[in-house]
Every structure is written in structure tokens, then in C-alpha cells.
Amino acid sequence: xxxxxxxxxxxxxxxxxxxxxxxxxxxxxxxxxxxxxxxxxxxxxxxxxxxxxxxxxxxxxxxxxxxxxxxxxxxxxxxxxxxxxxxxxxxxxxxxxxxxxxxxxxxxxxxxxxxxxxxxxxxxxxxxxxxxxxxxxxxxxxxxxxxxxxxxxxxxxxxxxxxxxxxxxxxxxxxxxxxxxxxxxxxxxxxxxxxxxxxxxxxxxxxxxxxxxxxxxxxxxxxxxxxxxxxxxxxxxxxxxxxxxxxxxxxxxxxxxxxxxxxxxxxxxxxxxxxxxxxxxxxxxxxxxxxxxxxxxxxxxxxxxxxxxxxxxxxxxxxxxxxxxxxxxxxxxxxxxxxxx
Amino acid sequence: xxxxxxxxxxxxxxxxxxxxxxxxxxxxxxxxxxxxxxxxxxxxxxxxxxxxxxxxxxxxxxxxxxxxxxxxxxxxxxxxxxxxxxxxxxxxxxxxxxxxxxxxxxxxxxxxxxxxxxxxxxxxxxxxxxxxxxxxxxxxxxxxxxxxxxxxxxxxxxxxxxxxxxxxxxxxxxxxxxxxxxxxxxxxxxxxxxxxxxxxxxxxxxxxxxxxxxxxxxxxxxxxxxxxxxxxxxxxxxxxxxxxxxxxxxxxxxxxxxxxxxxxxxxxxxxxxxxxxxxxxxxxxxxxxxxxxxxxxxxxxxxxxxxxxxxxxxxxxxxxxxxxxxxxxxxxxxxxxxxxx
DNA sequence: ATGAAAGCGCTAACAT
DNA sequence: ATGTTAGCGCTTTCAT
Numbered sequence: 001x002x003x004x005x006x007x008x009x010x011x012x013x014x015x016x017x018x019x020x021x022x023x024x025x026x027x028x029x030x031x032x033x034x035x036x037x038x039x040x041x042x043x044x045x046x047x048x049x050x051x052x053x054x055x056x057x058x059x060x061x062x063x064x065x066x067x068x069x070x071x072x073x074x075x076x077x078x079x080x081x082x083x084x085x086x087x088x089x090x091x092x093x094x095x096x097x098x099x100x101x102x103x104x105x106x107x108x109x110x111x112x113x114x115x116x117x118x119x120x121x122x123x124x125x126x127x128x129x130x131x132x133x134x135x136x137x138x139x140x141x142x143x144x145x146x147x148x149x150x151x152x153x154x155x156x157x158x159x160x161x162x163x164x165x166x167x168x169x170x171x172x173x174x175x176x177x178x179x180x181x182x183x184x185x186x187x188x189x190x191x192x193x194x195x196x197x198x199x200x201x202x203x204x205x206x207x208x209x210x211x212x213x214x215x216x217x218x219x220x221x222x223x224x225x226x227x228x229x230x231x232x233x234x235x236x237x238x239x240x241x242x243x244x245x246x247x248x249x250x251x252x253x254x255x256x257x258x259x260x261x262x263x264x265x266x267x268x269x270x271x272x273x274x275x276x277x278x279x280x281x282x283x284x285x286x287x288x289x290x291x292x293x294x295x296x297x298x299x300x301x302x303x304x305x306x307x308x309x310x311x312x313x314x315x316x317x318x319x320x321x322x323x324x325x326x327x328x329x330x331x332x333x334x335x336x337x338x339x340x341x
Numbered sequence: 342x343x344x345x346x347x348x349x350x351x352x353x354x355x356x357x358x359x360x361x362x363x364x365x366x367x368x369x370x371x372x373x374x375x376x377x378x379x380x381x382x383x384x385x386x387x388x389x390x391x392x393x394x395x396x397x398x399x400x401x402x403x404x405x406x407x408x409x410x411x412x413x414x415x416x417x418x419x420x421x422x423x424x425x426x427x428x429x430x431x432x433x434x435x436x437x438x439x440x441x442x443x444x445x446x447x448x449x450x451x452x453x454x455x456x457x458x459x460x461x462x463x464x465x466x467x468x469x470x471x472x473x474x475x476x477x478x479x480x481x482x483x484x485x486x487x488x489x490x491x492x493x494x495x496x497x498x499x500x501x502x503x504x505x506x507x508x509x510x511x512x513x514x515x516x517x518x519x520x521x522x523x524x525x526x527x528x529x530x531x532x533x534x535x536x537x538x539x540x541x542x543x544x545x546x547x548x549x550x551x552x553x554x555x556x557x558x559x560x561x562x563x564x565x566x567x568x569x570x571x572x573x574x575x576x577x578x579x580x581x582x583x584x585x586x587x588x589x590x591x592x593x594x595x596x597x598x599x600x601x602x603x604x605x606x607x608x609x610x611x612x613x614x615x616x617x618x619x620x621x622x623x624x625x626x627x628x629x630x631x632x633x634x635x636x637x638x639x640x641x642x643x644x645x646x647x648x649x650x651x652x653x654x655x656x657x658x659x660x661x662x663x664x665x666x667x668x669x670x671x672x673x674x675x676x677x678x679x680x681x682x
Numbered sequence: 683a684t685g686a687a688a689g690c691g692c693t694a695a696c697a698t
Numbered sequence: 699a700t701g702t703t704a705g706c707g708c709t710t711t712c713a714t
Contacts, residue, residue: 014707025685030709040683059472061411062707065402065690072452072473093434100455109473111413112451114441131400131691132413132450261631268635290602294609296637355691366701371693381699403691406706472707 012054021054022047033058072109073317074133075099076124080117080142090261090289091306092139095161098310099137106318108134117144124151128158135317137161141172141205157320159313163205164330171320172328173312177206180302180333181213184256184284187300189221191282191341193254196225199266200258207258210286214256230262245269249281254341260285260292263299267340282341297339305331353395362395363388374399413450414658415474416440417465421458421483431602431630432647433480436502439651440478447659449475458485465492469499476658478502482513482546498661500654504546505671512661513669514653518547521643521674522554525597525625528641530562532623532682534595537566540582540607541599548599551627555597571603582606586614590622595682601626601633604640608681623682638680646672 012018015033019026024043032039032047050056064070075096096112103110111133115123124147128136135157141148145168148160152170160172188196196218200207215225230240245255245266255270257263263285267277275281277297285292288303309331316326353359356374360367365384373380373388391397405411416437437453444451452474456464465488469477476498482489486506493499493511501513529537537559541548556566571581586596586607598604604626608618616622618638626633629644650672657667 015709016707026708027686027710028684031684034709038683043683055466055470057467057470057472059406059707061402061406061472062690063709065400065406065692066707066709068690070402075453090431090434093431093437096434100453104455110453112416112441112453114445125396126398129396129398131398131402264632264635268637268639271637291605291632294605296609296612298609356693357691367691368693368702369700372700375693379699384699400691403706404693406708407691407693409706 010054012051012056015058018047018051018054018056022050030058070132070134071107072111072133073103074111074113074127074136075139076113076115076127076136077139078115078117078123078142078144080144089259090291091259091287091304094289094306095139095310098307099314102311102314106314117142117147121147124148128155135159135321137313137317143203143205145205157317159317159320159326161309161313163209164328165205168328171316171326173309173316174206174330175304175309175333176330177209177333178213178216180286180304181210181215181256182217183213183333183335184210184286184302185214185217185223185225187335187337187341188254188256188282188284189218189223191254191278192252193282194223194252196223196254196256197249198225198227198256198258199230199262200227201229202227210256210258225256230258230265242269245273249273249275251280253280254282255284257283257285260287260289260299260301263301263340264291264295267295267299278340284341288336292336293338295340300338300341301336303334303336305334351395353392353397356399359388359392359395359397363391371399411473411475412448413452413474414444415452415454415468415477416480417454417456417468417477418480419456419458419464419483419485421485430600431632432600432628432645435630435647436480436651439648440655443652443655447655458483458488462488465489469496476500476662478654478658484544484546486546497664498658500658500661500667502650502654504550505669506546509669512657512667514650514657515547515671516645516650516674517671518550518674519554519557521627521645522551522556522597523558524554524674524676525551525627525643526555526558526564526566528676528678528682529595529597529623529625530559530564532595532619533593534623535564535593537564537595537597538590539566539568539597539599540571540603541568542570543568551597551599566597571599571606583610586610590614590616592621594621595623596625598624598626601628601630601640601642604642604681605632605636608636608640619681625682629677633677634679636681641679641682642677644675644677646675 015029016026019029029047032044100110113127117123138160141162148170152158160170162172162174163177164172164174198211198214202208202211211227218225255266257266263283266283270277270281277283285299285301288301292299292301312329319326356370357367360370370388373385441451454468458464479501482503489501489511501511503513503515504518505513505515526537539552539555543549543552552568559566596607598607604624607624611618611622618624626640626642629642633640633642653670660667
């Protein structure tokens with residue numbers, strides 16, 4: 001099995017198999033392989049060599065059971081208000097990639113689970129109580145804020161990506177969505193917008209906050225912000241955006257898309273309608289995914305620092321695993337001005 | 342913990358805790374909770390109710406150890422020839438999403454691991470031998486074909502997403518990349534291309550096959566296919582593509598991008614140079630990601646059926662777990678004609 | 683520095 | 699239909 005494994009040797013499946021071969025006890029093998037404490041150097045080297053030669057690897061299940069520690073972190077993605085949304089969403093996927101990096105670096109494996117809270121109200125406690133994971137990262141609150149709050153009361157090693165609410169108990173890392181919404185609206189208004197259309201599903205808390213921020217920034221200027229409900233699933237996105245943008249849009253109108261993917265779809269739709277961006281209609285996105293720099297014209301958007309977010313999530317989880325306290329953190333969004341607004 | 346959990350009750354952490362409370366033996370509790378065999382209906386209901394009330398959940402590590410089965414499938418992504426490439430690649434992320442769907446549906450959890458084969462030559466056997474997983478899906482062969490072949494000799498429940506080679510032993514699911522390359526080249530040539538530039542890193546086997554297919558289709562027409570090495574990482578992509586397309590491209594030139602992401606970057610670069618697509622330079626992509634329909638003009642590309650691929654992977658893995666044989670399958674690519682070629 | 687022995691929490695014979 | 703018992707493979711006291 002191992003690159004240096006000699007297939008003619010007898011199979012060594014357990015610590016005691018190896019112990020017998022080495023002429024020592026299982027305890028000694030365990031210590032030797034753990035690099036641990038005070039095993040005679042010669043003994044250790046002999047055992048390690050033997051283990052390599054036979055491609056032996058200690059069983060992690062047995063080890064986990066005995067140590068009461070799995071070295072696995074659960075990543076759970078609740079598919080609540082919009083079932084097909086998130087896993088296919090480029091933002092969450094990028095976040096997952098960075099989480100994998102950060103956790104791997106610290107010696108943890110990842111256990112990935114997608115759940116449908118509508119069908120299984122016990123989704124979070126089931127995962128936490130499974131004994132398979134030392135801690136859990138929840139990617140997105142979806143519409144499960146209450147359930148997460150409840151679990152946080154009795155389970156400490158949990159951190160959540162999402163929106164921060166006043167006085168909440170669970171540790172959350174996320175962008176200041178309301179501020180992001182403000183930045184977007186201000187940019188559009190500075191560019192001459194009189195009517196802003198918010199493209200996105202406002203029942204998601206993050207999106208609701210972006211919408212609220214835009215409304216707050218627009219009101220003093222007498223600018224209206226109208227929600228246009230569009231979901232994020234790849235298959236429905238195109239037609240939904242098209243339907244929403246079917247009204248005649250013209251000078252003074254602007255689109256604030258809740259995500260870059262939505263903005264890209266809006267751009268395609270406007271182009272099909274022969275509406276010029278940004279001279280007739282401005283468009284602004286959210287996230288700053290790689291694609292934002294590649295559209296025509298390049299997309300003006302509100303940047304979330306996904307990498308920083310992922311590292312903050314892992315940092316806080318590690319602190320909580322170590323019994324320390326770790327507070328929520330709200331990351332500042334940044335307006336990236338390009339060609340669409 | 343559970344939604345109906347009464348926090349005043351004493352903590353019930355193990356089967357025997359619950360058994361004591363219920364006045365039965367641990368064995369009976371185990372059977373009752375497993376829904377298994379012949380437990381008295383009344384007894385089972387009492388035990389199940391008790392378990393719910395106390396938020397009790399059997400420890401999966403102990404169960405796995407005893408049953409010698411974890412109900413977890415490992416998903417491993419080797420980051421070989423181009424370390425930052427794949428996890429951030431939209432294609433692999435979409436595949437992962439579908440795998441999660443298919444595996445969850447069959448009652449399996451996913452354990453995700455990114456590995457750097459360059460730093461750890463034992464990456465595959467280490468995972469297989471960990472005892473944490475019942476089977477493994479390898480996403481992308483990277484430059485690890487030989488290592489995978491070797492592991493396949495002694496470990497059956499493994500399937501791989503990638504390219505199929507003559508007489509290989511490991512079970513692979515993937516697109517016919519060579520045929521895809523042919524389709525792309527033929528389309529470009531039919532559109533008047535005389536010189537094709539292949540944009541992508543040819544050291545990746547899948548890309549090499551696409552390139553080879555294009556060469557094979559182009560040769561009879563006296564059309565040349567020139568490789569332009571570009572990697573896939575989001576940060577480098579833009580500058581690399583720009584550097585590669587710095588030469589003056591004009592009528593009769595065409596670009597065959599190894600992935601849609603690369604094609605999108607090429608489109609942006611050509612636009613910046615004032616080169617019209619497709620009248621001056623044709624562009625064709627590979628994958629047919631959602632973004633392909635949204636570019637300007639919409640991207641002509643070679644479609645891989647990711648969903649079908651994911652389900653085929655899981656189907657074959659399940660068959661192998663059941664001890665049956667399961668052969669490799671090569672999926673047919675499909676040319677999606679849109680506006681760039 | 684090493685061995686012996688107990689036990690992590692569960693399941694599955696084998697009883698009855 | 700339920701209880702009893704013996705492990706799954708490992709780690710870690712406690713001895714020596």
C-alpha cells in the first residue's frame with residue numbers, strides 16, 4: 001500500500017499484529033508511532049521502519065473512540081429558504097476552499113454535510129451529537145437563526161458564517177451586509193440613480209440586511225429601493241432575472257444585485273434588451289468573485305474578503321476548542337469601482 | 342439539544358445510561374434505536390421516546406469501530422501539477438455539490454481532503470488506510486496516475502474522476518476529452534479558423550487529451566494547434582491569459598480554451614484589445630458552466646455532463662462497496678453552439 | 683523504557 | 699423478546 005510496501009509480507013492490520021512482529025507490547029508500538037514520550041530511540045526506529053514496510057496505519061476510529069477526539073471538523077450547509085442555492089453558489093464554494101486550506105493546515109479533516117432543515121428540524125444537534133466531529137462550522141444561517149442560537153447554548157465549539165444580530169449568542173463571522181448595501185446605494189446615487197431595484201431573495205437574512213442598508217442610504221435622497229425577488233440556483237437564475245427585468249428600464253434606473261452571479265445575469269439581460277450599462281442603467285454586484293473583473297463592462301461590486309472570513313472562522317473555532325472565548329467579528333466590505341456603476 | 346429536549350433531565354451520554362433509565366439492557370436499547378429485528382413495540386416506543394427526551398444519540402465512532410463500517414465516503418482532491426487550481430475551479434465545485442447530493446441520498450457522509458502529492462507521496466494510502474472511510478472518490482488524476490493505479494490493485498471501493506487510458510486498472514468516470522477536443526477544433530475550422538491556439542496547461546492529463554483531439558482533427562485541414570500554457574488559479578489567470586494573448590491575433594486565428602473560465606478571461610482580453618469575437622477571432626470553451634450562457638457574446642463551448650458524472654461515480658462506488666464489479670465509463674461531450682464560434 | 687490491563691461506547695453472537 | 703458477554707483497535711494509566 002505504502003510506496004515502499006513489500007507485498008510479500010504478512011498483512012499487519014492492528015497495533016498488536018505489529019507488536020508481535022516487533023517483539024514488544026502494543027503499548028510500546030502505540031507510543032513509538034505517536035512519536036511520544038520516552039521510548040528507546042532504537043526501539044522506535046525499528047517499529048517505525050516495520051510499520052512502513054508493512055504499510056501499517058493505526059485505525060482512526062479506534063483512536064478517536066479512545067481519545068474522545070476525532071480531529072475532524074464538521075462543515076454544515078443548511079439549505080433552508082432556497083434549497084438548491086448555496087452549494088452551487090460560487091461564494092460558498094470559495095469559502096469552503098479556504099476553510100479546507102486553513103483546517104488542513106491545523107491537522108483537521110473536514111466532514112461535509114448538506115442538510116434540509118425543512119425536512120429535518122434536528123439537523124444541527126444530530127450532527128453535533130454524532131460523536132464524529134470535534135467542532136462545527138455552519139456556512140450560512142439560512143432561515144435557521146433560532147435553531148442555531150439554541151444549539152449554541154449547550155455546544156461551544158461552533159462558529160457560523162452569516163449576519164450579526166444585536167445580542168445574539170452564537171459566534172458569527174461575516175461581512176457587514178448593511179454597510180455593504182449602503183456603499184452600493186451611495187455609489188449608484190452618486191452616479192445619478194433615482195430608482196434602485198434590488199435583485200435578490202430578501203427572505204435570506206444576509207440579503208435582507210443588504211437591502212435595508214440600501215434603503216437607509218437612499219431614503220434621504222428621495223431615491224426608492226424596490227425588491228425584485230430572484231433566487232440563486234443556476235437553472236432558474238436566467239429566467240427569473242429575465243422575468244424581473246422585463247419592465248422597461250431606462251435613464252435613472254439602477255440595479256443592485258444581491259450577488260455577482262445575479263449581476264452577471266442582469267448584465268446579460270440588459271444587453272439583450274439593448275440597454276446600455278452604465279450610461280442608461282447602472283449595475284452593481286456583491287461579493288467580488290473572480291468573474292466580476294471579466295464581465296463587459298467589468299462589474300462594479302461590493303467586495304467580501306472571503307479568505308479573511310474563512311481564516312477568522314477557523315481561528316475562532318480553534319480558540320473555542322481550546323476552551324477560550326471567541327467573539328463574533330464583522331468584516332468591513334469594500335466598494336470595488338469598475339465599469340458598471 | 343433536540344428540539345424537544347428537556348434540559349432539567351440528567352445527562353444521558355451512552356447507551357447504558359439510557360438502558361438504566363429504561364430498566365432494560367444496553368443491547369435492547371441498541372436494537373430499539375436501530376429499529377432492528379424483534380423488539381417489543383411498546384418497549385421500542387418507550388426507549389425511542391426516552392432517547393428523544395434526553396437528546397441522546399449513539400456515538401458513531403463506537404458504532405463504526407464495532408461494525409467495521411463508517412458510512413463515510415472520502416473525497417480527495419489531489420493538487421498536483423498546479424496546486425491552487427482545482428478546488429477553486431467552478432467545475433470541481435459543481436461536481437462536489439452533485440456528489441454530496443448523491444451520497445447523502447444513500448445515507449453516506451462526506452469526508453473532504455485536499456492533498457499535495459508533491460509533499461506527501463503517501464496521500465492516497467494514508468487516506469484509504471485511515472479506517473475513517475468505507476470508500477473513496479478521487480476528483481481528478483492530476484499527475485498521480487501511477488499512484489492511483491497502484492492503490493487500485495489492493496483497494497476496491499475507489500472510483501476516480503478523470504481521463505480514461507488504455508488498459509488502466511482503476512475505475513474511472515470522465516468525459517471523452519479527446520473527442521471534446523475534436524469537436525471544438527472542427528467547429529473552429531468550420532468557422533474559418535486557420536490557426537488554433539490551445540489555452541491551458543497541457544501537463545494535466547485531461548487537458549492533454551483535449552489538446553491531442555484538437556491536433557488530430559486539425560491536421561487533415563492543414564490547421565495548426567499551438568499550446569499556450571495557462572493555469573487555472575483565479576489570481577494568476579487574468580495576467581497569464583493577457584500575457585499569452587499579447588501577440589497580435591487576427592482573422593483566421595481562433596482560441597480553444599481548456600475550460601470556460603479560461604475562455605471568459607480570453608474574451609475579456611480580446612475585448613480590451615479591440616478584437617471582435619467571433620468575426621475576427623473565434624473562441625470556444627470547455628465544461629459549459631452556468632457562466633458560459635452569460636458572457637458577451639454567449640460562449641460556444643463543449644459541454645461535460647457534470648451531474649451525470651457525479652451520479653455515475655457514486656453508482657460505481659456503491660457497486661464496488663457491495664462487492665460487485667463496476668467498469669469505467671466515458672461520457673460523451675456535447676458541443677453547445679452559441680455566439681463565440 | 684516497557685508490559686499488563688482496563689476501557690472508550692457500541693453491536694452481535696449466543697444465551698434463555 | 700430480552701439479557702449477557704465478548705470484543706472492534708487503540709491509548710493510557712499503573713506497575714515494574
